[in-house]
Amino acid sequence: MTARIIDGKVIAAELRGRVADEVARVRRDHQLTPGLAVVLVGNDPASEVYVRSKHTQTQAAGMASFEHKLPADVSEGDLLVLIARLNHDPRVHGILVQLPLPKTLHTETIINAIDPAKDVDGLHPNNAGRLAGGFAALSPCTPLGCIILTKSVHASIEGMNAIVIGRSNLVGRPLVQLLLNENATVTIAHSRSRDLAKLCAQADLVYAAVGRPEMVRGDWLKLGATVIDVGINRIPVPGAKPKLVGDVAFQEALDVAGAITPVPGGVGQMTVACLLVNTLRAACAIHGLPAPAV
Ligand SMILES: NC(=O)C1=CN([C@@H]2O[C@H](COP(=O)(O)OP(=O)(O)OC[C@H]3O[C@@H](n4cnc5c(N)ncnc54)[C@H](OP(=O)(O)O)[C@@H]3O)[C@@H](O)[C@H]2O)C=CC1
Numbered sequence: 001m002t003a004r005i006i007d008g009k010v011i012a013a014e015l016r017g018r019v020a021d022e023v024a025r026v027r028r029d030h031q032l033t034p035g036l037a038v039v040l041v042g043n044d045p046a047s048e049v050y051v052r053s054k055h056t057q058t059q060a061a062g063m064a065s066f067e068h069k070l071p072a073d074v075s076e077g078d079l080l081v082l083i084a085r086l087n088h089d090p091r092v093h094g095i096l097v098q099l100p101l102p103k104t105l106h107t108e109t110i111i112n113a114i115d116p117a118k119d120v121d122g123l124h125p126n127n128a129g130r131l132a133g134g135f136a137a138l139s140p141c142t143p144l145g146c147i148i149l150t151k152s153v154h155a156s157i158e159g160m161n162a163i164v165i166g167r168s169n170l171v172g173r174p175l176v177q178l179l180l181n182e183n184a185t186v187t188i189a190h191s192r193s194r195d196l197a198k199l200c201a202q203a204d205l206v207y208a209a210v211g212r213p214e215m216v217r218g219d220w221l222k223l224g225a226t227v228i229d230v231g232i233n234r235i236p237v238p239g240a241k242p243k244l245v246g247d248v249a250f251q252e253a254l255d256v257a258g259a260i261t262p263v264p265g266g267v268g269q270m271t272v273a274c275l276l277v278n279t280l281r282a283a284c285a286i287h288g289l290p291a292p293a294v
């Protein structure tokens, strides 16, 4: 059996196209141009690639893009001043502070300072709490992308057994909440879990969000399982640019899974597309417009 490869590039491009159509509509009918501000502290090269692709795609969708690059030694006070300014800027509807922040900054203090209405990462406790309560919220982009990719395979995931490996605030935890909202049966695994292979063997849906290259092996998987690989691991290659690999041993999994996302070209593509969706949604909500049809 060879698994179907879920093409994140195609699905993300289609979603970005729908966002661009809706952006054109709100610009025309409501003179509203959604705007996204991205804050990058320090100059981690991997982060810069991601920030650049967000910038390009935001503009391609007809939205305004604002970039703020701050030195790694910026003070917490200065960063909080910038966030307050973005909170009050009427051109800005989405604020994303790239994580992780340098150790000298207190992440919780920074995230808490973002206006929850502009929190397109869904990390503010207001949004995280709303999601956990099953209420409407801005939800984190990567988990939203994981659900869309899953639904490209299964129209309904009600009653399916899902395992989420990883419990970070950015990925694992909110993904668990979204899966529960879809009526899946969810197992949450993490670094203290015992016998991951046995837990995976039960799962119709496997989500790997760990940050350990190729940790999930092919023989852990149930035959025909749908595998969504969130991991982005950069493996150094002498004399060449680093190779990207996921948290799943892709070649092994191909023989067992029913469908699988590649790295790159899978979840990462959806994260950026969903960021555009969240920015559009935030802009409409802030302006009292009905939720957009994406
Ligand atoms: N494709 C995309 O768009 C995105 C990709 N990523 C990638 O996804 C991966 C995860 O990111 P993120 O959630 O931010 O990472 P974190 O480091 O914040 O969280 C990793 C999670 O994995 C768990 N874990 C660590 N080691 C093991 C192990 N041996 N067995 C089981 N669980 C383990 C940790 O458990 P514990 O809680 O016990 O420490 C933790 O919950 C990374 O590769 C990251 O680059 C991240 C965001 C977006």
Ligand SMILES: Nc1nc(=O)c2c([nH]1)NC[C@@H]1CN(c3ccc(C(=O)N[C@@H](CCC(=O)O)C(=O)O)cc3)C=[N+]21
Pocket: 049, 050, 053, 096, 097, 098, 099, 100, 121, 141, 142, 170, 232, 244, 263, 264, 265, 266, 267, 268, 269, 271, 272
């Ligand atoms: N506040 C915050 N929110 C985030 O959502 C966030 C973050 N901080 N910090 C870093 C992680 C990582 N992340 C990625 C998003 C897209 C790709 C992506 O587009 N990947 C391409 C490849 C890119 C390449 O070639 O380098 C792909 O998988 O096809 C990767 C990684 C978002 N994160």
